[in-house]
Amino acid sequence: MTPELKGMxxxxxxxxxxxxxxxxxxxxxxxxxxxxVSAWMQYRLGPNRVGFGGLLQPAAxxxxxxxxxxTFPGQANRVLFTLAPMMAFIPAMTLGSVIQWAAPLPxxxxxxxxxxxxxxYDGLMAMSVIDIPIGILFVLAISxxxxxxxxxxxxSSNNKYSLLGGLRASAQMISYEVAMGLSLIPVLLLTxxxxxxxxxxxxxxxxxxxxxxxxPLFLSFFLFLVSGFAxxxxxxxxxxxxxxxxxxxxHTEYSAMKFSMFFIAEYANMVTVSAMVTTLFLGGWDIPFTxxxxxxxxLQTVITALAMFLKVFFWLFFFMWIRWTLPRxxxxxxxxxxxxxxxxxxxxxxxxxxxxxxLVDNVFGVTTPxxxxxxxxxxxxxxxxxxxxxxxxxxxxxxxRGRNAAAxxxxxxx
Amino acid sequence: MAIGVKVMxxxxxxxxxxxxxxxxxxxxFKKMFEQKVTMQYPEEKSAPEMAxxxxxxxxxxxxxxRMLTDExxxxxxxxxxxxxxxxxxxxxxxxxxxxxxxxRYPLIYEIDEFRCVxxxxxxEVCPEEAIHVGVHYENAEYSRDRFVYDLERLSSQxxxxxxxxxxxxxxxE
Numbered sequence: 001m002t003p004e005l006k007g008m009x010x011x012x013x014x015x016x017x018x019x020x021x022x023x024x025x026x027x028x029x030x031x032x033x034x035x036x037v038s039a040w041m042q043y044r045l046g047p048n049r050v051g052f053g054g055l056l057q058p059a060a061x062x063x064x065x066x067x068x069x070x071t072f073p074g075q076a077n078r079v080l081f082t083l084a085p086m087m088a089f090i091p092a093m094t095l096g097s098v099i100q101w102a103a104p105l106p107x108x109x110x111x112x113x114x115x116x117x118x119x120x121y122d123g124l125m126a127m128s129v130i131d132i133p134i135g136i137l138f139v140l141a142i143s144x145x146x147x148x149x150x151x152x153x154x155x156s157s158n159n160k161y162s163l164l165g166g167l168r169a170s171a172q173m174i175s176y177e178v179a180m181g182l183s184l185i186p187v188l189l190l191t192x193x194x195x196x197x198x199x200x201x202x203x204x205x206x207x208x209x210x211x212x213x214x215x216p217l218f219l220s221f222f223l224f225l226v227s228g229f230a231x232x233x234x235x236x237x238x239x240x241x242x243x244x245x246x247x248x249x250x251h252t253e254y255s256a257m258k259f260s261m262f263f264i265a266e267y268a269n270m271v272t273v274s275a276m277v278t279t280l281f282l283g284g285w286d287i288p289f290t291x292x293x294x295x296x297x298x299l300q301t302v303i304t305a306l307a308m309f310l311k312v313f314f315w316l317f318f319f320m321w322i323r324w325t326l327p328r329x330x331x332x333x334x335x336x337x338x339x340x341x342x343x344x345x346x347x348x349x350x351x352x353x354x355x356x357x358x359l360v361d362n363v364f365g366v367t368t369p370x371x372x373x374x375x376x377x378x379x380x381x382x383x384x385x386x387x388x389x390x391x392x393x394x395x396x397x398x399x400x401r402g403r404n405a406a407a408x409x410x411x412x413x414x
Numbered sequence: 415m416a417i418g419v420k421v422m423x424x425x426x427x428x429x430x431x432x433x434x435x436x437x438x439x440x441x442x443f444k445k446m447f448e449q450k451v452t453m454q455y456p457e458e459k460s461a462p463e464m465a466x467x468x469x470x471x472x473x474x475x476x477x478x479x480r481m482l483t484d485e486x487x488x489x490x491x492x493x494x495x496x497x498x499x500x501x502x503x504x505x506x507x508x509x510x511x512x513x514x515x516x517x518r519y520p521l522i523y524e525i526d527e528f529r530c531v532x533x534x535x536x537x538e539v540c541p542e543e544a545i546h547v548g549v550h551y552e553n554a555e556y557s558r559d560r561f562v563y564d565l566e567r568l569s570s571q572x573x574x575x576x577x578x579x580x581x582x583x584x585x586x587e
Contacts, residue, residue: 322439
């Protein structure tokens with residue numbers, strides 16, 4: 001191996017360790033945050049006994065989960081039953097490695113270790129474990145493999161509630177992947193690239209010093225957020241669990257650390273979706289109103305990491321906020337929303353945006369990106385008004401009789 | 415849809431899901447910063463005064479028993495045997511004794527608090543107002559046999575007693 005390759009390997013392994021540890025610790029703290037936020041919203045205090053203000057509660061939970069008895073239901077498929085939590089856990093953990101967590105850091109070292117030989121690295125180090133040029137595709141591909149774990153968990157448990165939960169999860173995740181994929185296409189149209197670094201770069205310059213895609217592509221953002229909720233099986237779309245009808249859905253029969261792995265996977269997916277929303281629509285690690293963060297440096301990396309953290313943290317809070325605000329959808333409503341509302345809107349939106357970009361670029365010959373973004377923003381304001389004021393008004397989520405009504409057409413929601 | 419089921423008309427024209435969602439989110443966010451109602455149990459306990467977060471245990475609460483004593487410190491019980499008779503759970507063990515002056519007193523008076531269903535009949539039936547159910551809830555012990563309360567234990571309890579049945583006001587007026 002060349003010294004350069006070894007240097008890159010060394011950095012990758014270090015970053016891998018850091019990201020993995022941060023994800024696991026972060027997820028542990030997120031469980032605490034979830035309980036705290038839910039408690040505060042319900043006039044309660046939440047866990048506050050273990051450690052200062054309850055900070056060690058996740059550690060206590062972890063110890064409990066590791067020491068608990070592992071149970072296997074009778075007639076369960078032991079192999080798949082054991083494999084399923086891992087299959088849910090691994091993709092969730094993998095996804096964190098492609099997210100750009102901060103501005104790239106200039107790294108330079110050249111040293112020799114007695115046995116391993118020479119390590120050399122000189123250049124910008126991307127602040128993700130691996131800076132692959134197909135970021136979005138990778139995330140879409142890996143996140144959809146997470147459904148195998150859930151479906152197999154439901155099937156191998158030999159429990160009808162688990163099976164129903166698993167089936168619901170697979171149907172839901174596959175349906176909303178369509179909407180999610182469609183909502184990403186306008187972003188790709190604007191940037192012309194699927195790498196996260198390029199998408200972030202495209203959002204750094206604009207009319208007001210930044211050009212976060214939330215403004216020119218607001219509907220995309222909204223669609224992505226809604227399908228993100230469905231993809232992570234969070235309320236109001238937590239059909240797979242639906243404790244009032246399915247006990248706990250696919251993880252009914254799971255106990256101890258195997259249950260914990262599903263739990264960690266869910267929260268890790270939340271982190272990933274939050275980071276995706278941030279990267280795609282809120283400029284990633286970009287700090288608004290300044291271009292100071294674009295020149296590489298240690299300070300810049302630290303500050304941008306903080307900015308990224310704040311944005312991701314907001315979306316994580318948003319996930320919890322929604323969870324403790326909205327009631328759960330009914331299953332047919334969920335499917336109707338995905339296929340009859342989000343997918344058509346996504347398709348129409350792609351056409352509109354593509355047309356607008358084509359007109360701005362080729363017909364009117366406007367070359368400044370600022371004007372282009374302003375045009376798109378105006379289109380979004382109009383569309384947003386249409387969707388949220390006109391379509392949203394006077395339309396009900398179907399009652400139970402709606403499924404029997406031949407006409408349908410009332411099941412729109414937003 | 416089954417025949418004859420009345421389906422209510424919904425206010426279709428005024429419904430907006432986005433608006434309703436935003437309204438709900440505003441409410442939950444506001445609630446996060448409002449006064450919490452949790453009582454920090456081991457530090458804060460039920461108190462007669464309604465301080466912040468405090469609550470009072472109901473005077474009609476029926477908890478573990480207490481035997482009242484007279485001025486000489488002897489238990490008021492005359493071993494009449496009514497309480498073991500009426501006890502539906504059969505948890506009172508009473509062996510009567512008699513002293514030189516012919517006064518009856520309990521030689522053994524034990525209540526198995528595990529068997530007790532806390533109906534309060536013993537307090538209600540007692541002609542001497544000796545045995546009472548207490549307004550008390552902290553009963554944890556390290557071993558099971560500590561839950562058979564003997565006469566000494568019952569007499570040494572100091573917690574307030576239930577006013578479920580008041581002899582001066584038998585009808586609860």
